[in-house]
Amino acid sequence: MPFFHSKDIYYQNKTIWSPETPALVALYNFLEEHRELLExxxxxxxxxxxxxxxxxxxxEEE
Structure with a gap:
């Protein structure tokens, strides 16, 4: 399962996993693409x- 690492507001490392539902792929891609600017x-x-x-x-709904 793909993932990327980011930092939260306290600069703690955080792993963001790819979604298991296709509906969230666009949001996941946005978060990954803009990570360096916004993290x-x-x-x-x-x-x-x-x-x-x-x-x-x-x-849970599935």
Whole structure:
């Protein structure tokens, strides 16, 4: 399963895993593409949290 590493707002390493649902591929690609510019910011932290929560919820629905 593909993934990339990022840093949260506290500069802790964080692994972002590729989605298990196709509906989130575009958001995953956006997060990966803009990681260097946005990592460490509150908005990037929020976006990654939303992404991870949506991935979990969509997996549960299946």
């Amino acid at each position: 460490g910011s509150r908005i990037y932290q929020s976006l990654t949290e939303i992404y991870e929560k949506m991935d979990e919820e969509l997996k």
